[in-house]
Each structure stands twice: as C-alpha cells, then as structure tokens.
Amino acid sequence: MEHIISVLVENKFGVLARVAGLFSARGYNIESLSVAPTLDPTTSMITIVTVGDDRIIEQIMKQLNKVVEVLKVVDLTEMRFLDRETALIKVHTKPEHRDEAIRLADIFRAKIVDSSPNTYTIEITGDVDKVEAMISMLQPLGIKDLVRTGRIAIARETTRTASPRREPALLKS
Amino acid sequence: MKLTGAEILCESLKREGVKTIFGLPGGVVLKIFDVLCQRKDLDLILTRHEQGAAHMAEGYAKATGKAGVVLVTSGPGMTNIVTGLADAYMDSVPLVAFTGQVSTDLIGNDAFQEADNVGISRPCTKHNVLVKDVNDLAQTIKEAFYIATSGRPGPVLVDIPKDVSTAKAEFKYPDKVNLRGYNPTVGGNKQQIKHAAEEILRAKKPIIYVGGGAVFSDAADEIRELAEITQIPVTMTLMGLGSFPGTHPLSLGMLGMHGGYWTNMAMHHSDLLIAVGARFDDRVTGKLSEFCPEARVIHIDIDPTSIKKTFHAHIPIVGDVKAVVRQLNVILRSLDGNPAPVKALRAPWIRQVEEWRESHPLTYIQDDKIIKPQFVIEKLYEFTKHEAIVATDVGQHQMFAAQYFKGNKPRTWLTSGGLGTMGFGFPAALGAQFAFPDRQVVCITSEGSFQMNLQELVVAAEHKMPVKIVLLNNGVHGMVRQWQDLFYESRYSASVLGKMPDFVKLADAYGIKGLRAVKPNEVEAVLREGLKHKGPVLMDIHTDPYENCYPMIPAGGAQHQMMLEDPPELKVAKKGGTHKRKVDEGEGVLPA
Numbered sequence: 001m002e003h004i005i006s007v008l009v010e011n012k013f014g015v016l017a018r019v020a021g022l023f024s025a026r027g028y029n030i031e032s033l034s035v036a037p038t039l040d041p042t043t044s045m046i047t048i049v050t051v052g053d054d055r056i057i058e059q060i061m062k063q064l065n066k067v068v069e070v071l072k073v074v075d076l077t078e079m080r081f082l083d084r085e086t087a088l089i090k091v092h093t094k095p096e097h098r099d100e101a102i103r104l105a106d107i108f109r110a111k112i113v114d115s116s117p118n119t120y121t122i123e124i125t126g127d128v129d130k131v132e133a134m135i136s137m138l139q140p141l142g143i144k145d146l147v148r149t150g151r152i153a154i155a156r157e158t159t160r161t162a163s164p165r166r167e168p169a170l171l172k173s
Numbered sequence: 174m175k176l177t178g179a180e181i182l183c184e185s186l187k188r189e190g191v192k193t194i195f196g197l198p199g200g201v202v203l204k205i206f207d208v209l210c211q212r213k214d215l216d217l218i219l220t221r222h223e224q225g226a227a228h229m230a231e232g233y234a235k236a237t238g239k240a241g242v243v244l245v246t247s248g249p250g251m252t253n254i255v256t257g258l259a260d261a262y263m264d265s266v267p268l269v270a271f272t273g274q275v276s277t278d279l280i281g282n283d284a285f286q287e288a289d290n291v292g293i294s295r296p297c298t299k300h301n302v303l304v305k306d307v308n309d310l311a312q313t314i315k316e317a318f319y320i321a322t323s324g325r326p327g328p329v330l331v332d333i334p335k336d337v338s339t340a341k342a343e344f345k346y347p348d349k350v351n352l353r354g355y356n357p358t359v360g361g362n363k364q365q366i367k368h369a370a371e372e373i374l375r376a377k378k379p380i381i382y383v384g385g386g387a388v389f390s391d392a393a394d395e396i397r398e399l400a401e402i403t404q405i406p407v408t409m410t411l412m413g414l415g416s417f418p419g420t421h422p423l424s425l426g427m428l429g430m431h432g433g434y435w436t437n438m439a440m441h442h443s444d445l446l447i448a449v450g451a452r453f454d455d456r457v458t459g460k461l462s463e464f465c466p467e468a469r470v471i472h473i474d475i476d477p478t479s480i481k482k483t484f485h486a487h488i489p490i491v492g493d494v495k496a497v498v499r500q501l502n503v504i505l506r507s508l509d510g511n512p513a514p515v516k517a518l519r520a521p522w523i524r525q526v527e528e529w530r531e532s533h534p535l536t537y538i539q540d541d542k543i544i545k546p547q548f549v550i551e552k553l554y555e556f557t558k559h560e561a562i563v564a565t566d567v568g569q570h571q572m573f574a575a576q577y578f579k580g581n582k583p584r585t586w587l588t589s590g591g592l593g594t595m596g597f598g599f600p601a602a603l604g605a606q607f608a609f610p611d612r613q614v615v616c617i618t619s620e621g622s623f624q625m626n627l628q629e630l631v632v633a634a635e636h637k638m639p640v641k642i643v644l645l646n647n648g649v650h651g652m653v654r655q656w657q658d659l660f661y662e663s664r665y666s667a668s669v670l671g672k673m674p675d676f677v678k679l680a681d682a683y684g685i686k687g688l689r690a691v692k693p694n695e696v697e698a699v700l701r702e703g704l705k706h707k708g709p710v711l712m713d714i715h716t717d718p719y720e721n722c723y724p725m726i727p728a729g730g731a732q733h734q735m736m737l738e739d740p741p742e743l744k745v746a747k748k749g750g751t752h753k754r755k756v757d758e759g760e761g762v763l764p765a
C-alpha cells in the first residue's frame with residue numbers, strides 16, 4: 001500500500017543523503033520525494049511517497065526515527081490529510097489544437113504559463129488523480145516535456161475537538 | 174585562550190577519558206600528530222595498517238565498554254578503516270573514528286588523497302560529521318562520543334579538514350550535547366514489562382535468548398537473576414556469549430547454525446521465547462517460517478528497529494536491557510517470591526532439555542595421528558582456567574571456540590559476528606591487551622584469517638604485548654571447504670591455501686616466540702609453554718583439514734533439522750582416501 005511520510009529533519013548538509021541512502025540500502029522504494037525548509041530555517045521537511053506492506057512501513061518509520069538528524073516522522077496515511085502535486089506540461093500546439101489545450105486547462109483549472117509558436121506550457125496543481133488525468137487528456141495533443149514536483153502533504157485539522165483519532169505520529173520523546 | 178583544532182581534539186579526547194588512540198599518520202593529519210606526540214597523557218599506538226587500527230579499537234571497546242578511538246588520514250587512510258567501521262556497525266561497537274580531510278577550499282576538487290569520507294562511511298556508521306568550522310569541533314566531538322556509546326552503541330566518524338586542525342578557536346569543552354533528534358529510550362514500558370512477567374510465570378517451556386545487547390548494557394547480573402528466580406534455561410548468540418556463565422547448569426551455550434543440538438531443539442519446542450538484546454539474525458533463526466513455531470515472543474531491545482524486523486514479537490519492550498530486566502525481576506519476585514513452585518513447574522522442561530543434551534552432546538574423536546581443532550580449544554580452555562579474554566577470527570575455528578570455550582564473564586569474548594570479518598581477531602586481541610596489559614589475552618585464529626592482518630605482529634613485539642596467538646592451521650579456508658564438501662560435491666574452489674608461510678619463522682622474523690605442534694601429543698606442551706611465556710607467542714598448530722563443524726543447520730534449513738555428522742557419501746570419500754592432507758608439502762589439500 002502507498003504511504004506518504006513526512007520527515008522533519010535538521011536543515012544540514014548530508015541529511016537528505018542519509019535519508020535517501022537508508023531507503024536504497026534496505027531496498028525500500030521511493031515513489032516521490034520533496035524537500036524544502038520549514039518556517040524554522042534550521043529544519044527541513046522531507047515528504048516521501050513510498051510503497052510497502054505493514055511490516056516494511058513499520059521498519060521505514062523506525063529506521064527514519066533512528067537517524068540522528070531526524071526530528072519527527074509522521075505517516076500521513078494514518079490520518080486525514082491533503083496532498084498536492086504541481087506539474088509543468090509542455091504540449092505541442094498545432095494551430096488546430098490550441099483551442100483544445102486552452103479548454104482543457106480551463107476545465108482542470110490549470111494555467112498556461114508560457115507559450116511559443118509551437119508549444120504551450122501548462123501549470124497544474126492538484127492531487128495525483130487530477131494531475132494524471134490532465135496528463136492523459138493532453139497526451140493526444142503531444143506532450144513535449146513534463147516535470148512534476150512529487151507530492152507534498154499536510155495533515156488536516158480536526159474540526160471537532162473531541163473527534164476520536166488514532167495516534168498518528170511516531171514522535172521522538 | 175585560543176587553541177588550534179588539533180589541540181582542541183587532543184584536549185577533548187582527554188576530557189572524554191581517552192588514553193589510547195589507534196592510528197596511522199598522513200599528510201592532512203600531520204598537525205594533529207604533531208600535537209599528539211607532545212602530550213604525555215595520550216598514547217598513540219601506531220599500527221601498520223589502518224584496518225588494524227580500527228579492529229584494535231574495536232577490541233579495546235569490546236573489552237572495556239568504552240569507545241575505541243581511531244585516528245587516520247584522508248583518502249586511503251579512511252577507506253582502509255571502512256571494514257572496521259562496518260564491523261563495528263553490525264556488532265554495535267562504540268567507536269569514534271577521526272579522519273583527516275583535505276582543506277575545506279580543496280574539498281570536491283579531487284585533491285591528493287581526497288575521498289568523500291562522510292559519503293563512503295554513511296551506510297556503515299551510526300552517525301558521521303564533516304567539521305567545516307573549528308568553532309564546532311569541541312561540540313561535535315562531545316556528541317560523537319555520546320552517540321557512539323549511548324542507546325545501541327555504534328561507530329561515529331568525525332572528518333576533520335586540514336585547515337580546521339590548524340585554525341584557532343576559543344576552547345571550552347561543552348558539558349551538554351545538543352541533539353534534539355536523538356534520545357534513546359532507556360526505561361521500558363511498565364505495562365509491557367508486567368505482561369511479560371505474567372507470561373513468564375505461566376510458560377511451561379520458556380527459554381531466554383540473549384544477544385550482544387546484554388553485554389553492552391552490562392546486564393549479566395540481571396540476566397542471571399532472571400534465569401535463577403524463574404528457572405529458565407539460557408542460550409546465547411555468538412555476540413551474547415559471556416553474558417551468562419557458560420558453566421552455569423541453566424546455560425545451553427550458543428544457539429543457531431552451529432549451536433548445540435539441545436539448544437536448537439529447546440528453541441524449536443519452546444512455548445515462550447524471551448529475547449534479550451538479540452536481533453533474530455538469519456544465522457540464529459534458520460528458516461524463519463519454521464522458527465520457534467509454538468513460542469510466544471517477548472523481545473527486549475534498545476533499538477526499536479530490531480523489534481519485528483525479521484520476526485514477530487507478541488510483547489515488544491523498547492528499552493535498555495539492564496534496566497528492563499531489572500524491573501522485570503522486581504515484578505517477578507513480588508508476584509512469586511517462593512522458588513519451589515517455579516522449580517516444580519519447570520522441572521519437566523529442564524529434564525527434557527537435559528535429555529537432548531545427553532543424547533547428542535558435542536563430539537569429536539581425537540586419535541594419535543592428527544590434531545583435532547576441538548581438542549586444542551578444549552585444552553586451551555582448561556589451561557587458561559576459563560578466565561582469559563578470547564578474541565577469535567572468523568570461520569570454523571570461531572565456531573569451535575564458541576562451542577568449547579565456555580566463558581563465564583561478559584567482555585571476555587571478542588569476535589566478529591554480524592559482518593564476519595576475517596582478520597578481526599588478532600588486532601582485536603591486541604586492542605584488548607592494550608586495555609588490560611596484565612590480563613591473559615588469547616587470540617584463537619586460523620591461517621586464513623591471520624594472514625589478513627598479520628602485519629600487526631610488529632605492534633605486539635614493539636609494545637611487548639603478551640598476546641597468545643593460537644593459530645589452528647589446517648591449510649584451508651575451513652568453513653568454505655566444509656560447505657564445498659557438503660553442498661558442492663567437494664570441488665575445492667579457492668578454499669585450499671596451498672603454499673603456506675612458515676609461521677614459526679614468521680614469528681621469529683618479528684622477534685616473537687614461535688611454537689609448533691604437528692602431532693596430537695605435542696599440543697599440551699606447546700599450549701603450556703606458550704601460555705607461560707611472558708611475551709607474545711605465535712603457536713602454529715596443524716589441525717585436521719577435513720574436520721567439519723557440527724551440529725549444523727544448513728543455510729535456509731529449519732532450526733530443529735540439524736546435520737549432526739558427515740553425510741554418508743562424505744564419510745565414504747574420507748574413508749576411501751580420496752581426501753589426503755598435503756599441507757606440509759605445500760601442495761595444499763586436494764582430493765587425490
């Protein structure tokens with residue numbers, strides 16, 4: 001099963017290598033990975049999408065927690081969360097296809113952020129399904145190039161204060 | 174007052190209580206060595222190869238429980254300690270390795286003797302740091318020692334660029350570490366410990382399975398108390414040997430691939446497995462799907478990743494082994510203060526285990542023609558009065574030593590378990606001898622392993638370190654040859670060593686006493702003379718190249734399905750004389 005894991009780490013060089021190396025050394029998959037500093041400039045958040053059965057995910061969580069520079073590990077899949085991904089898609093635009101490209105961007109609430117005589121570059125943000133739907137709709141037009149950010153995710157706030165919830169985080173004490 | 178990085182390093186080492194450093198100099202660490210040679214309070218042991226330094230530091234650390242310290246140069250100096258780091262990482266040995274690095278302005282330029290030290294060592298260290306600013310050095314060293322020795326111990330590498338060792342900074346040794354992401358759990362969960370106690374009292378066929386974690390946490394007394402008040406037999410992993418007295422009536426010795434028949438049978442039939450600081454290594458479990466099929470599992474370990482990594486645990490307890498077992502004992506004593514009912518409850522189980530022990534004890538036949546390795550180790554065990562610190566290398570001799578040398582104390586058994594590093598034993602023995610110059614230290618090795626780090630003989634000679642090297646010389650990589658005999662139709666691919674040096678002459682060349690035993694009736698005299706000698710001794714003992722180590726769980730086999738002796742076709746081959754020993758003629762051991 002797919003899991004989205006948030007890893008709060010010290011913002012120091014070598015930390016990403018240690019986290020990524022842990023996955024490769026133990027044969028775990030990384031489906032996507034994104035890293036950026038948090039509000040506190042001394043820490044960074046790594047969001048990892050990975051796949052594994054319960055035993056593997058438990059090991060991944062524990063192994064991540066064991067890294068000295070890792071401050072907190074959360075498996076977001078265990079709670080209500082929001083995830084988003086951004087893609088920049090460069091599509092070929094023959095004159096007869098331009099309307100279709102604009103229409104699709106409109107339907108998906110995407111933006112055309114760059115244009116050239118032969119291409120449009122479309123920026124789309126959404127969950128994975130939306131991004132992938134957009135890509136497949138644009139494919140008949142011919143995709144010249146494509147970059148995706150990988151997913152970022154955040155836990156939803158609970159609206160009711162007394163809502164029963166599983167303890168999600170393997171927090172370091 | 175401002176100090177240079179090199180001075181800060183030495184001063185910090187002193188504050189950490191370090192006396193002995195194992196290392197070898199080079200270009201970028203010259204400043205550090207220059208400061209070191211002017212200090213009387215720090216001893217540098219100059220090894221002849223950096224790998225030797227790393228293993229010596231491991232031996233020192235394993236024997237003392239303190240962090241071993243290594244100091245080597247950049248590039249090849251660092252890459253040569255990688256095996257030692259990987260070994261220490263697998264076996265949880267506290268090690269702090271200081272490596273030199275090219276100046277910060279040259280890093281990344283492929284400078285002379287540059288290597289990506291933190292990159293190379295990342296997967297085989299608990300933690301590693303490149304110090305880019307001399308102002309961070311003292312804090313980094315403080316944290317390195319703390320990380321190496323706390324929690325599940327392990328190696329930490331501190332990489333010091335040349336300009337950092339010469340730059341100056343105000344020195345104040347920190348009294349606190351500043352690690353918000355590192356805080357090992359020590360005390361176990363009370364509720365879980367209580368559950369464990371209840372299971373222990375209920376179990377009819379329990380067994381305590383102790384690993385290296387018990388040694389590192391100094392839990393020998395607590396484990397002994399646990400075993401005695403509950404009357405539960407104790408088995409140990411290769412790394413756990415010594416954490417429970419080998420001669421204790423409840424001791425079952427080592428378990429696993431070459432464990433006793435009675436031990437593995439007891440494991441297989443147990444209804445409760447109490448794993449203490451052990452990690453269910455494949456050499457212990459054999460085929461996982463058939464491992465301890467009836468047992469409930471209590472797993473105590475300070476490293477959460479060890480729990481449920483390969484095998485399930487019904488009652489996982491994360492915490493320091495010593496602290497948890499102590500709490501467990503308190504509860505057990507309060508729940509059942511009277512030992513009589515416990516004894517009665519366990520009696521049939523203990524009787525069963527003893528029956529297994531009597532039906533299939535460890536055996537070998539010592540004739541008057543060829544020396545059996547087991548015989549040498551039994552005699553050595555007898556002559557050292559069970560009190561020596563023993564370091565072994567890796568292979569058959571290691572397994573024989575684990576079977577026959579029943580150590581009674583923790584930190585007297587130094588061996589390379591997880592990584593299985595040939596070449597570990599001799600430098601590790603030296604490291605232990607440097608820590609305890611007055612104790613008897615014996616290195617049990619073989620010609621294959623010994624030749625991987627024999628250059629350190631000169632260190633023994635130079636420092637007059639009275640290490641006794643018992644070299645079981647059978648002319649083959651014994652364990653490889655055994656597997657080839659059992660699983661590869663006796664095709665001895667690269668397991669026959671053929672041309673062998675004259676080890677007595679070799680010892681002589683290094684200024685060390687050399688002795689040799691070729692016939693069984695020479696063994697006792699050689700061992701006695703060697704052990705009595707004041708200085709270092711190399712005892713070259715020619716043993717049977719065809720002796721196999723049993724019991725044996727074949728790789729991937731189930732725990733209770735052990736081979737107990739040579740299979741019939743191998744016996745026939747041996748009888749028919751297709752095996753001939755030709756070690757002495759330098760022709761190696763080949764089937765005729």
